[in-house]
Amino acid sequence: MAETTLLPTVAPATGSPRQRRRRTMSSRRNRIGMLYAAPMALIVVVLFIIPLILMVWMSVNRWPLLGASHPNGLQNYRVLDDPTFTSAIWFTLKYTLVTTIVLSAIAFGLALLVQERRRGVGLFRTTFFLPSAVGLASASLLFYSFFNNADSPLNAGLRWIGVEDVEWLGSPNASLASVIGVVTWRFAGFYMLILMTGLQSIDPLLYEAARTDGASRWQLMRHVTLPLLRPAVALMMVLSVTGSLLAFDQFFILTGGRQGTATVVITVYRQAFIRQDLGGAAAMSVVILVALLLLNGGQLAVLRRGGRG
Helix, strand or coil: CCCCCCCCCCCCCCCCHHHHHHHHHHHHHHHHHHHHHHHHHHHHHHHHHHHHHHHHHHHCEECECCCCCEECCCHHHHHHHCHHHHHHHHHHHHHHHHHHHHHHHHHHHHHHHHCCCCCCHHHHHHHHHHHHHCCHHHHHHHHHHHHHCCCCHHHHHHHHCCCCCCCCCCCHHHHHHHHHHHHHHHHHHHHHHHHHHHHHCCCHHHHHHHHHCCCCHHHHHHHHHHHHCHHHHHHHHHHHHHHHHCCCHHHHHHCCCCCCCCCHHHHHHHHHHCCCEHHHHHHHHHHHHHHHHHHHHHHHHHHHHHHHC
């Protein structure tokens, strides 16, 4: 019986030459795009992913500042029972709530004031935005002399109108108000710019149509301006809440975290470098990270749901 040899069959190339050329060009563009994105991806991995993994690993280890480390499970997360940390959490939440409300109201008012182009408005925009060019640490040092000196311009002005001197950094409430004043001065112009950009992106024809239907100024604000301003508001809220929860410079410079003004980040700093417990500080950091994700995700979901409604 003659043996038959089975030759492998070669599948014909699918598609026309033009289609194959398009696929080749698309694949080449994808490879080029990956090459362009590789440096940024490397930076993200080195500066974010690896430190994040290390932080989580440290949080489940007994990790002193000096000395060898060893695993200890979830023992570090017992810092949640530390009254110092829980007090810092409540203080930070109060500071975040008050700061966000004050900043949002002032920034929105400034944005409404300078949104229209008229003579001299550019000067006001520049003046309101200039404090944003000052670093937060520099701004805190600048205001420290106003708050901490008995002969400060603030107390001199109060004496001129017959009011006694105020110890701006002498009590928790006064210290909180002082820090909020510094942060408002520093960031109100920046958030004003965000909201002003959102206001200017609204089509004026929408206002004209609403006025034609007899809408009042309040109805224009409620049914036209605020709904269409949600993307800008969402960005401002995320930046404000994140910055407030991670507040460090202003409190460390102005109050040192004393008199009940320790934020969660100051508490993490003390846990790591004063108590020399990097594992406990890492556990606190994990808790703060989870809280940030939940809060920012929640407020974005609320704003997005409101936009669909």
